[in-house]
Amino acid sequence: MNEKEKLLIFIDYITHEYGGEQVDTDDFHDEYREIAIALNHLSAALHEAMSFAAAIAAGDLDVEAPSRENLLCGPFRALRSSLSHLTWQSQRVAAGDYSQQVDFMGEFSDAFNNMIRQLELREQQLVEVTRQETLRAQEMKDNNELLMYITDRIEDWIIVIDSISHDALFLNSAAQHGIRDYELDLDRTCQTLYSDRRTPHTKSWDISLTGKSRYDFSVSKFQMQWKGTSSYLYILQDITQQNEKIREMELLAYRDPATKLYNRRYCLQLLDSMLQCRVPFTLCFIDLNNLKMINDVYGHTAGDEYILLVANTLTNMLRRDDVICRFGGDEMIAILHYCDAGLARKHMQRIQDALFTTGSEHSRNYSISYGIIENKNTFSSSRALLDEADRRMYAFKQNFKQEHSL
Amino acid sequence: MFDYTKKESITYKFSWDQLGDIAIGRENLGAQMPVTVYRLLEYCIKEVLEEDYGKEQMHRIFQKAGIIAGRELAHNLLDLSVDIHTFFGQLQDVLKNMQVGILRVEKIDESTGTIYVTVAEDLDCSGLPVTGETVCFYDEGLIKGVLDTYTNCSYTVEEIDCWSTGARVCRFRANKEA
Numbered sequence: 379m380n381e382k383e384k385l386l387i388f389i390d391y392i393t394h395e396y397g398g399e400q401v402d403t404d405d406f407h408d409e410y411r412e413i414a415i416a417l418n419h420l421s422a423a424l425h426e427a428m429s430f431a432a433a434i435a436a437g438d439l440d441v442e443a444p445s446r447e448n449l450l451c452g453p454f455r456a457l458r459s460s461l462s463h464l465t466w467q468s469q470r471v472a473a474g475d476y477s478q479q480v481d482f483m484g485e486f487s488d489a490f491n492n493m494i495r496q497l498e499l500r501e502q503q504l505v506e507v508t509r510q511e512t513l514r515a516q517e518m519k520d521n522n523e524l525l526m527y528i529t530d531r532i533e534d535w536i537i538v539i540d541s542i543s544h545d546a547l548f549l550n551s552a553a554q555h556g557i558r559d560y561e562l563d564l565d566r567t568c569q570t571l572y573s574d575r576r577t578p579h580t581k582s583w584d585i586s587l588t589g590k591s592r593y594d595f596s597v598s599k600f601q602m603q604w605k606g607t608s609s610y611l612y613i614l615q616d617i618t619q620q621n622e623k624i625r626e627m628e629l630l631a632y633r634d635p636a637t638k639l640y641n642r643r644y645c646l647q648l649l650d651s652m653l654q655c656r657v658p659f660t661l662c663f664i665d666l667n668n669l670k671m672i673n674d675v676y677g678h679t680a681g682d683e684y685i686l687l688v689a690n691t692l693t694n695m696l697r698r699d700d701v702i703c704r705f706g707g708d709e710m711i712a713i714l715h716y717c718d719a720g721l722a723r724k725h726m727q728r729i730q731d732a733l734f735t736t737g738s739e740h741s742r743n744y745s746i747s748y749g750i751i752e753n754k755n756t757f758s759s760s761r762a763l764l765d766e767a768d769r770r771m772y773a774f775k776q777n778f779k780q781e782h783s784l
Numbered sequence: 785m786f787d788y789t790k791k792e793s794i795t796y797k798f799s800w801d802q803l804g805d806i807a808i809g810r811e812n813l814g815a816q817m818p819v820t821v822y823r824l825l826e827y828c829i830k831e832v833l834e835e836d837y838g839k840e841q842m843h844r845i846f847q848k849a850g851i852i853a854g855r856e857l858a859h860n861l862l863d864l865s866v867d868i869h870t871f872f873g874q875l876q877d878v879l880k881n882m883q884v885g886i887l888r889v890e891k892i893d894e895s896t897g898t899i900y901v902t903v904a905e906d907l908d909c910s911g912l913p914v915t916g917e918t919v920c921f922y923d924e925g926l927i928k929g930v931l932d933t934y935t936n937c938s939y940t941v942e943e944i945d946c947w948s949t950g951a952r953v954c955r956f957r958a959n960k961e962a
Contacts, residue, residue: 443945446916446945446946446949446950446951447916448950449914449950451950451951452950452951452952453952455945455951455952455953455955456904456951456952456953459888459890459902459904459945459953459955460888462890462891462900462902463888463889463890463902465890465891466888466889466890466891466892467889470869470873473869475869475870475873477873478873481886482886482888482904
C-alpha cells in the first residue's frame with residue numbers, strides 16, 4: 379500500500395468515525411508527511427469536538443470545553459451556552475419569573491415564550507381564583523361566626539346528629555342547658571329524634587321527651603353536611619307550656635268547673651260526632667234524685683257535695699275510656715263504649731248501691747234515676763237520642779219513687 | 785481675569801451626565817450610529833495603546849475603562865435593590881436596548897458567587913476575524929463594574945470564549961474575590 383492509499387484510508391476513518399487515532403508520520407515522506415501531520419490534527423480536533431458535542435447531547439452542560447484553539451468546537455460552545463442559558467431561564471420560570479424570553483432559537487423561541495405566557499396567564503387565573511376563594515372562605519367564616527352567634531342566642535334547641543353513628547355533633551347553648559335542666563339523656567334524645575322520622579319526607583312533627591317530667595317539642599329536621607359529615611340538624615321548639623295552656627283552655631271550654639267532668643258542650647259535640655261516624659255506644663242519662671230538696675233543706679254546700687259525690691262515684695266506678703259529662707244542674711250523662719244496655723244497667727245499679735252506702739249523713743237521700751239507650755244507629759241526632767234517654771230516665775224515676783215511696 | 789492655573793488643575797473624571805444630552809445634540813441623526821464607527825474608534829485606540837504601552841497595559845486600560853462604564857451604568861440605569869436573578873434580567877434588557885449585545889445567564893452559583901454569562905452579537909467582537917485571542921477586555925471590565933457595584937464585592941471577570949477565538953458567543957466567568 380503506498381502513502382497516498384494510506385492517507386485515503388485515514389481520511390475515510392476520520393470521516394466515518396470522527397477521528398481520534400493518529401497515523402505514524404514517520405511512515406510518510408515529503409509532502410505526504412505534511413498532509414499526515416495535518417490530518418492527525420484534524421483527527422484529534424474532530425474527535426474532541428464530537429466528544430464535546432456528544433456530552434452536550436447527553437445533557438452534560440458542565441463538561442469541560444476543548445481548548446479555544448479547536449475552532450471546530452465553536453458552534454458547540456455556542457450551543458452549550460444557549461442550553462445553559464435555557465436551563466437558567468427554566469429555573470427562573472419555575473421560580474415564578476415570567477419575564478424570561480427566548481429570542482435566539484427560532485421556532486423553539488416562539489413555543490417557549492408562548493409557554494411562559496400561558497403559565498403566567500394560568501398563574502394569574504389561579505391567583506385570582508385563590509383570591510376569590512380566600513374572600514369566599516373569609517365570608518363563610520364570618521357568616522359561620524354570625525350563624526353560631528345567632529344559634530347560641532335563640533331559644534329553640536339546635537341539635538346536629540351524625541346520620542350514621544347518630545351521635546350528637548353539636549348542641550347550641552339552649553339545647554345544652556335544656557337537656558341538663560330537664561334531666562334528659564342526650565343519647566336517648568338523639569336516638570328518639572333520629573328514629574322518629576315518620577316518613578322520609580316529613581320535615582316537621584311533635585314529640586314528647588321524658589326527663590324529670592314530660593316535655594313536648596315541635597321538631598323540624600334538615601339534612602346537611604356538618605364539617606364534612608353527613609348529618610341531620612334538628613330544631614326543637616319547646617311547646618310544653620304551650621300545650622299546657624291548650625289543655626287549660628280545653629278544660630275551661632269543655633269541662634264543668636265544679637266536678638271537672640266534661641260539660642254539656644263537649645257532650646253534645648261528642649254525641650253528634652259518634653252518631654255521624656256510627657260508633658257503637660250506650661248512653662246513660664242520669665238524674666240526681668232529691669237535689670232540690672237537699673239544697674233547700676241542708677243548703678247549697680250540701681247540694682254541691684252531693685253533686686260531687688255522684689260525679690266521683692261515676693268516675694271511679696266506670697271505666698277509664700267511658701266519658702262522663704255534667705249535662706245540667708242535676709243531670710249527668712255517661713257514654714259507655716263497647717257496652718250493651720244490660721251491662722250498662724248493671725253498672726248503674728252498682729253505682730246506685732254505692733251511693734246508698736257512702737256513709738254520709740245525707741246518704742239516705744242519695745240516689746239516681748237513669749235512662750239507658752244502646753245506640754244501634756236508630757237516632758239521627760243527639761237531640762232525639764237525648765229526648766228518648768230523658769223520657770226513659772223520667773219513667774225510671776217514677777217507678778223509683780213508687781218503689782221507695784218518695 | 786481668567787485663572788489659567790485653576791483650569792489646568794482640573795482632572796477629568798467621568799460621570800454619567802458627561803455623556804451629554806444626545807437628543808438635543810443629535811436632533812436629526814439621533815442616538816444611534818453604525819457599529820463600524822464604534823469599532824473604528826475602539827480598535828484604533830487599541831492599536832495606539834498597544835503600540836505605546838504594550839498588550840498587557842492595553843488590556844488593563846480597556847478593562848479599567850469598562851469597570852468605570854459598568855459602575856456608572858449600574859448606578860444610572862439599574863435597580864440595585866432587587867434580587868440577583870431580577871438584576872440580571874434588567875441588565876439583559878439594558879444591554880439589548882443599548883444594542884451592546886444579547887446577555888444570557890448560564891449559571892449563577894449563589895453559594896460560591898461564580899457566575900457564567902454569555903454575550904451574543906457582541907458590539908466589540910461579533911464578526912471579527914478569528915485570531916485565537918480574546919478581545920473583549922472592555923466587556924470584562926463592564927461586567928466587573930456592574931457586579932462590583934451591585935454586590936459591593938470585588939469580582940474577577942475573565943472572557944473564556946470569544947468570537948475571535950472561534951466561538952459564536954462571548955462567554956465570561958465571574959468569580960467573587962476572597
